[in-house]
Amino acid sequence: MYLRDDAQLFFGGDYNPEQWDEAVWKEDDELMRQARVNLATVGVFSWALLEPEEGRYDFAWLDAHLDRLHANRVAVDLATPTASPPPWFTLAHPDALPVGPDGTRLVHGSRDTYCLAAPAYRKAAVRIAGELAERYGKHPAVAMWHVHNEYATLCWCDHTAAAFREWLQERHGSLDALNDAWGTAFWSQRYGAWEQVLPPRATQWHKNPGQHLDFRRFWSDTVIAAYREQRDAIRAHSDRPVTTNLMLPGYQNLDLWAMGREVDLVAIDHYPDAPGFGAAADTAFAADRARSFAGGRPWLLMEQGTSTVYSSDQVLGKEPGEILRHTIGHIARGSEGALFFQWRQSRAGAETWHSAMVPHAGADSRIFREIQEVGEAVARLGEIKGSIVIADVAVLHDSDAWWAMEVDGLPSKELDYHGSLRRAHRALWEAGITVDFAHPENDLSRYRLVVAPALFLLSDAGAENLRDYVEGGGTLLVQHYSGVVDARLHARLGGYPALPLREALGIRVEEHRPLRRDEVIVLSDGTRATVWSESLRTEGETLVTYTHGMLAGKPAITRHRFGAGEGWYLSTRLDDSGYTALITRLAGSSGTPGLESVIRGNWRFLLNHGTEPIVLPEPGPDLLTGTTVGELPAGGCAVLKQGRTL
Numbered sequence: 001m002y003l004r005d006d007a008q009l010f011f012g013g014d015y016n017p018e019q020w021d022e023a024v025w026k027e028d029d030e031l032m033r034q035a036r037v038n039l040a041t042v043g044v045f046s047w048a049l050l051e052p053e054e055g056r057y058d059f060a061w062l063d064a065h066l067d068r069l070h071a072n073r074v075a076v077d078l079a080t081p082t083a084s085p086p087p088w089f090t091l092a093h094p095d096a097l098p099v100g101p102d103g104t105r106l107v108h109g110s111r112d113t114y115c116l117a118a119p120a121y122r123k124a125a126v127r128i129a130g131e132l133a134e135r136y137g138k139h140p141a142v143a144m145w146h147v148h149n150e151y152a153t154l155c156w157c158d159h160t161a162a163a164f165r166e167w168l169q170e171r172h173g174s175l176d177a178l179n180d181a182w183g184t185a186f187w188s189q190r191y192g193a194w195e196q197v198l199p200p201r202a203t204q205w206h207k208n209p210g211q212h213l214d215f216r217r218f219w220s221d222t223v224i225a226a227y228r229e230q231r232d233a234i235r236a237h238s239d240r241p242v243t244t245n246l247m248l249p250g251y252q253n254l255d256l257w258a259m260g261r262e263v264d265l266v267a268i269d270h271y272p273d274a275p276g277f278g279a280a281a282d283t284a285f286a287a288d289r290a291r292s293f294a295g296g297r298p299w300l301l302m303e304q305g306t307s308t309v310y311s312s313d314q315v316l317g318k319e320p321g322e323i324l325r326h327t328i329g330h331i332a333r334g335s336e337g338a339l340f341f342q343w344r345q346s347r348a349g350a351e352t353w354h355s356a357m358v359p360h361a362g363a364d365s366r367i368f369r370e371i372q373e374v375g376e377a378v379a380r381l382g383e384i385k386g387s388i389v390i391a392d393v394a395v396l397h398d399s400d401a402w403w404a405m406e407v408d409g410l411p412s413k414e415l416d417y418h419g420s421l422r423r424a425h426r427a428l429w430e431a432g433i434t435v436d437f438a439h440p441e442n443d444l445s446r447y448r449l450v451v452a453p454a455l456f457l458l459s460d461a462g463a464e465n466l467r468d469y470v471e472g473g474g475t476l477l478v479q480h481y482s483g484v485v486d487a488r489l490h491a492r493l494g495g496y497p498a499l500p501l502r503e504a505l506g507i508r509v510e511e512h513r514p515l516r517r518d519e520v521i522v523l524s525d526g527t528r529a530t531v532w533s534e535s536l537r538t539e540g541e542t543l544v545t546y547t548h549g550m551l552a553g554k555p556a557i558t559r560h561r562f563g564a565g566e567g568w569y570l571s572t573r574l575d576d577s578g579y580t581a582l583i584t585r586l587a588g589s590s591g592t593p594g595l596e597s598v599i600r601g602n603w604r605f606l607l608n609h610g611t612e613p614i615v616l617p618e619p620g621p622d623l624l625t626g627t628t629v630g631e632l633p634a635g636g637c638a639v640l641k642q643g644r645t646l
Contacts, residue, residue: 007382008038010300010337011375012074013357015040017065018049019346025065028344029072031363036375037074041302041339042066043132044079044149045111048086051128059135070141077302077339078142080132080230082125083149084111093120099157102202110350115155116219116226117163125226130233137238145242146302147230150269151223152253156199165194167218181488182210206408209489213457216403220255224262231262243267245302246293248286250418255399257439260293269303269341270330275316279309280596280609283326285425287333289397292437294334296388301330303341306355307367315353321635323370324377325607328624328637331381332598332605333434334389338378377624381639384623387601393587394438395424396452401440404457404489412514414531415481420454424479427583432591434598444469449586455482455497457489463498470504471563477586478505479570480532481512505567506540506560513551521548523556527578534571546572557582595632602642608632616640 012032017025032040043050043062051057069076090097090108096118099105106113114121129147136142172178175191184190189208191197200207200215231242241264246256248268260266270286272279290299306323308315318326327338345356357371405417428435428451436447440462444450450469455462455478463483470476483497492498496509513533515521521529524545533551540560545553560567574582584590591597594610603623608614611634619630623639632638 007385009331009378009381009385010039010339011035011378012037012039012343013041013306013340014044014303014342015042015069016045016342016344016346017042018046018061019349020344024344025068027363028358029068031358031368032072032074032343034363035357035368035372036379037343039075039077039143039337039339040069040343041077041079041146042069043081044146045081045084046079047081047084047089047128050081050132051086053088054092054124057131062136066136066139066141070139074141075143076139076141077144077146078132078136078139079146080125080129080148080234082114082128082147082230085114085121085124089121089124093118093124095157095159096121098153098155099160101156101200103156105157111149112153114153115157115159116151116153116222117155117157117160119159122226122229126229126233129230130236133234133237137234137240142238142240144240144265145231145234145238146267147227147234147242147244150245150247151227152247152249154219154253156201161198163222164199164215164218165197167221168197168214169194171214171217182208182214183490184208209404209407209409212407213400213403213489216253217255217400219253220258220399223254224259227259227262241265243300243302245269246290248289252399252402252418256289256293257399260295265336266290266294266297266299267302268299270301271303271305272309272326274311275309276319277609279318279322280325280329280607281426281429282422283329284333284429284596285422287330287335288391288425288435289437291334291389292397296334296436298334298336298386298388301327301335301338303339304330306340306357306371307359308355319635320366320370323367324374325609325635325637327374327378328605328639329596329607331378331384332389332596332600332607334600336385338374377637380624380626384601384603384639387603389434389598389600391434391436392447393428393433393449394436394444394447394451395421395428396440396450396455397421397437398440398455398457398462400459400487401455401457404485405454407489410456411512412531414514414517415454415456417454417456420479423579424451424453424583427580428587429596430580430591431584431587431589432595432597433587433589441465444474445472447474449475450477451583451586452476452478452482454479457485457487458483458498458501459487460498460500463500467500467504467562470565470567473564475566475568475586476504477568477570477582480534480572484509484512504560504562504565505558505569506562507536507538507555507558507569509534509536509571511535521546521572523547523572523578527581528575529556529572529578530575531573532571536569536571538569540567599642604640604642606632606638606640608634608636610634 243263272282402417542555544557596607620640622629
């Protein structure tokens with residue numbers, strides 16, 4: 001990666017020297033040495049300085065900072081600044097400002113004020129990327145390239161409409177095919193000319209589901225095309241790796257499987273949305289997804305909050321030791337290091353109160369002292385660089401299924417794709433199981449257990465793949481309201497789910513019966529359930545039945561032996577204790593309360609998230625401390641040579 005010492009993991013963060021003066025730069029050099037920083041992301045929001053007016057560039061300040069960082073043995077992740085166009089650009093090209101679904105055009109004054117489908121924006125973005133690459137493509141400080149920042153902005157403007165129509169023509173080929181795919185015979189929506197087709201803007205009531213799904217697919221392809229343009233402009237002048245920092249929030253604007261195939265190194269930003277144990281679980285959730293989108297290869301944590309977590313509308317402080325545990329948690333699951341946003345906390349601007357490695361209080365602070373400790377710990381883990389994590393359990397994750405579950409008109413607003421995905425991972429994490437995420441059409445043969453928590457949409461190929469997985473000896477758990485529509489969002493006829501999956505599960509769902517918002521039902525084994533129920537038949541074994549209303553005595557949880565494997569079906573939403581018990585039963589593991597244990601390469605990472613020490617079955621040398629560890633204190637971490645078990 002063009003670091004002077006390739007045996008070192010990355011450690012550092014976003015660095016914005018343009019916000020400070022020379023005295024601070026000198027202090028930064030010294031503090032970076034103290035914290036063992038070896039990588040800084042530079043230039044993410046610097047477009048207005050780099051190109052103060054169209055076509056006129058000022059690189060002198062950036063030259064000086066790259067040279068200074070290089071002299072201080074800090075490599076650079078050099079960004080293209082295209083996530084925040086300068087005021088001159090939006091004044092010259094107001095048509096490139098984003099438009100909401102209600103037709104409101106946003107104005108300059110924040111970040112992400114651009115439309116990815118606007119030709120003027122795309123041209124300007126490629127131009128600045130190419131200029132940077134031509135100047136710095138072989139600079140000794142540059143270790144990698146960082147295209148844009150957190151691609152996520154949507155737009156419904158006329159540029160978007162024109163690009164959407166072009167995409168639809170390429171995808172469907174003809175208006176007849178489009179009308180069939182979108183079911184436009186309903187509500188007199190049939191299109192007679194391409195000019196009539198628009199993005200799914202604000203309308204009277206429910207939007208067309210097929211239009212919604214295709215728009216999400218189109219926008220993801222638009223993002224990837226914009227990324228490729230900048231990436232290719234960089235590659236024309238530089239052989240350094242190129243990536244972008246992906247967000248993994250509770251919404252989905254990008255097919256992350258597809259983007260993972262485009263970047264040289266998958267990189268993510270992660271900001272937990274709950275404190276304490278919830279943040280630890282969310283760290284594992286994000287890290288396992290990042291590794292999976294990278295195809296099992298090492299990846300990089302590009303941003304994390306230094307000392308804060310986000311909880312609803314609050315920004316809460318991390319407890320002492322959590323900076324280290326979150327960092328080690330990501331590295332345990334495949335990250336090639338840990339970076340933060342940002343190095344020095346800003347004294348002005350929209351993110352003045354975003355935490356940083358050097359807080360407003362300065363170096364004489366608990367936060368910076370912890371950063372120094374974390375830097376020392378990361379520096380000791382160099383020998384694990386390049387090693388991989390192997391998981392034998394997978395959770396199915398499909399962007400199409402996520403987008404499909406967001407369409408208007410579904411039977412219950414309590415259906416939550418992201419929440420279901422996260423819940424399945426959390427139950428496996430608490431059971432001590434390291435998890436991969438996999439696409440339903442992926443080869444699943446290496447997994448002993450596959451969990452499908454939310455496959456409302458399932459392609460024909462995906463359904464056949466899941467049947468083959470079970471027939472070949474795998475254990476599959478499918479959860480309610482899965483496989484009920486195909487890749488065009490057309491309902492499956494003749495009973496749910498898709499026929500190949502029905503064969504593997506040995507069921508036929510005849511009727512969906514959503515529960516009232518506050519309704520709780522009790523199943524035959526005493527387990528409580530909410531949100532959903534179904535009327536189904538089974539050819540296999542009924543494990544648990546319903547006890548309420550017309551469903552009394554009918555199957556709620558089933559198991560079916562098919563070929564050499566087993567297909568399990570869960571037709572309702574169990575409460576947390578019941579769901580955890582089911583997952584634990586299937587996984588064959590209950591874990592150690594509070595202990596996270598992950599094997600990466602030849603090393604076992606141990607993190608104690610509990611409040612009590614945990615005695616290890618066998619003492620061992622700890623890579624973090626260089627001492628022999630026999631007990632893991634509350635909040636402690638250790639990295640032991642593999643071979644010791646818990």
